Amino acid sequence: RVADTTVLPNGSSNGSDKTRAGVTYPEALQKYLNTALGNGKVNVITRGYCGDFVEGAYNRWTIPSGANLSFFQYGTNDSRASWVNYKGDVKQFIEHYEKLIAREILRGSAVVIISPPRNQTNDVDIFTFDNALERLAKKYNCPFIRGDETMLNYSGDIFSDEVHYNTKGYSVHASRICGSLLSRFEKNIVTSGSKIGTYPNQDNIYLTGNARYFENDQYPTPSQIDTTKGSCIFFENSSITIPFYTNEDDLVLYPSIFINDNCSVDVILDYEVEQSLYSNSDLVEKDKRSIPNNKIMIESTTSIFSNRLTNEDKFILIPKKGWHSVTFKTSATKLMGYYGLEFIDYNTHILLSKFTSVKKSPYYITEFQNSWKNFSDESTSEYVQLYVLKSLDDEIVVRGYIKGGVDELICVLPENFRPQKTIISPCYVRNQSDNSSKIGFVEITENGGVYFRGELNDVNRICINITLK
Numbered sequence: 317r318v319a320d321t322t323v324l325p326n327g328s329s330n331g332s333d334k335t336r337a338g339v340t341y342p343e344a345l346q347k348y349l350n351t352a353l354g355n356g357k358v359n360v361i362t363r364g365y366c367g368d369f370v371e372g373a374y375n376r377w378t379i380p381s382g383a384n385l386s387f388f389q390y391g392t393n394d395s396r397a398s399w400v401n402y403k404g405d406v407k408q409f410i411e412h413y414e415k416l417i418a419r420e421i422l423r424g425s426a427v428v429i430i431s432p433p434r435n436q437t438n439d440v441d442i443f444t445f446d447n448a449l450e451r452l453a454k455k456y457n458c459p460f461i462r463g464d465e466t467m468l469n470y471s472g473d474i475f476s477d478e479v480h481y482n483t484k485g486y487s488v489h490a491s492r493i494c495g496s497l498l499s500r501f502e503k504n505i506v507t508s509g510s511k512i513g514t515y516p517n518q519d520n521i522y523l524t525g526n527a528r529y530f531e532n533d534q535y536p537t538p539s540q541i542d543t544t545k546g547s548c549i550f551f552e553n554s555s556i557t558i559p560f561y562t563n564e565d566d567l568v569l570y571p572s573i574f575i576n577d578n579c580s581v582d583v584i585l586d587y588e589v590e591q592s593l594y595s596n597s598d599l600v601e602k603d604k605r606s607i608p609n610n611k612i613m614i615e616s617t618t619s620i621f622s623n624r625l626t627n628e629d630k631f632i633l634i635p636k637k638g639w640h641s642v643t644f645k646t647s648a649t650k651l652m653g654y655y656g657l658e659f660i661d662y663n664t665h666i667l668l669s670k671f672t673s674v675k676k677s678p679y680y681i682t683e684f685q686n687s688w689k690n691f692s693d694e695s696t697s698e699y700v701q702l703y704v705l706k707s708l709d710d711e712i713v714v715r716g717y718i719k720g721g722v723d724e725l726i727c728v729l730p731e732n733f734r735p736q737k738t739i740i741s742p743c744y745v746r747n748q749s750d751n752s753s754k755i756g757f758v759e760i761t762e763n764g765g766v767y768f769r770g771e772l773n774d775v776n777r778i779c780i781n782i783t784l785k
Contacts (some may be wrong), residue, residue: 319366325379334366337476338483344490348587351643352498352522352557369393369400370412380423387493388416389463391432391445392479404441406448413449417456428501429453433463433489436478459501461639466492469592469636484590491586495639498522498559506560508567508661513537514547514654525554530653533744533753533779534717537655544744548574549654555645556654562637565595566662569632569642572623573614574653580615581652584643585632592636600633600662608633618680619701624658626678626705628669633662678705679733684718685725702726702780704733714760714782726778729764735784738762744779745770758782 317338319330346360361381365373370390394400394409402408417427431446446462453460466489467474474485481489499520506512513519514537516529523529528550531539535546549556571583585591588610597604614622614630622630634640646652660668681702702716712733718726738761745756756770758780768778 320362324376326376328365328376330366337481337486339486340364341481341486341490341493344487345494348491348494348641349497351555351587352494352524352641354524367393367397367399369397370409370416371400371402374412374416374419381425383425385428385497386420386425387428387430388413388420389430389433391449392435392442395432395441395445396439406445409445410448410452413452414456417452417458421456426458427456428459428461428497430461430493431463433481434467436472436475459496461493461496461501463489465638467592468638469595471593487589488586488592491589491641492639494587495559495561495641498557498641499561499639503561504559506562506567506657506659507564508659508664510659512558512560512657514549514656515540516549520559521549522557523549523551523554524556525551527551527554527556534715534781535653535655550651551644551646551654552651553647553649555643557641557643558657559639559641560657561639562634562659564661565636566600567634568660568662568665569634570624570658570660571614571630571642571644572655572658573621573644574651574655575614575616575620575622576648576650576652577619578617579646579648579650579652580613581644581646581648583612583614583630583632584645585610585634586640587643591634594635600635608635618682620680621655621678621703623655624660624668625707631665678703679730681716681727681729684727685723704729706733712782712784714758714766714780714784716780718778718780719776724767724769726758726766726768729760729766731764734762734764735760736762739782739784740769741782741784743768743781745775746777746779747775751776760784 317336318332319334319336321329321332323329342360342362349358361383363377363381365376373390390413395404397403420427429449431449432442435442450460470488474481474488476482504520516523529547530550531542531545531547533545535548537546537548539545539547573581575581591608591610593607594600594602597606609632612630612632642657644654681704702718704712704714706712712735738759740757740759742755743758745754747754756768756778759767759769
């Protein structure tokens, strides 16, 4: 596209001979912030100028922007451009940069410093500025982001020339900056074995539309409020975005979510920008030019709980360290549930996958005795289903809600999921008259029979959550 020829207060303009990418970094950043926060919450103002350097920017932008937060990323031209009178002089570069930072703070805007971006020339002079910039950022307590890190492992197709990016490059850069911004620049660092939970504030989870935090007896995640409940985030026709930072390459991300029947959820990495190449494709058994997927869709004709144990093929492989974001999105009007994220290094992922012959897939029980059955109670935002699985260490897990009936026998487990001896375990029971909760008992026999032991007349719902050898 042609340059923006708007004349600035000091009389300068980019000029019609300077073209722009199809999508610039500020435009992409605006789009991704709209995805995470909703439209109209944030306004990104562009104050980039072709060929600019720190001293030039200080003299050009004489009128305050009125922004709450300002991002500065200078250094490429300061280090090498012939039109900069202090070219390559780090001392003068920092002196001008300090004036720029101080003026913006005095104008009422917080400041974020991004070091010079990666270029195609491997010009060492540019990166000699990085350490000085990081020290300057610490002096003013400004967040500091390494600009070259946002483009690690991307090939030359992100550039429009040896310095500037094209639409793809600017989109990648913006997705990483958006992740750091949503994390409030405090690195929510994940490594192999890390898990991100369900607390919107502590876990930096951004909700749009109908997404909301919810607690119930059946959820496997801790509650912030009730000692007997777990927590999740319900969402329908809406999205959830979670930023994070990793120091590790080849990290596998597993989502833990509930999918309602005949529905689907998209799990999207970095707003669906193209991922980078692998650092060593041989070590992940891929072609050297192969690019990992940046999106998976989890769908089902019956309601399911999808996580690493129950849906082991649904994961995203992140090839390179740095800032990232993952978004859960659905257009369905039925409730979905987010229960968290799990991260595993690729080698562990491969080792676990070798045990698939031992691990049993979850068996969703649909045949209940007489009036025992699945149910959906949208009035209380609850959806439940009874399922059973066998874990790697031979534990049997029976979990879910059922609606009350008149007979003690609820269902019969498949042969592979039956215990070696009869087990009796407590369960939660909800009374029909006053909707209060109390403890009942479930008996599971060697023949696979699942029985409720207690008074049936006033039972409305039963929550089963049993793990047994």
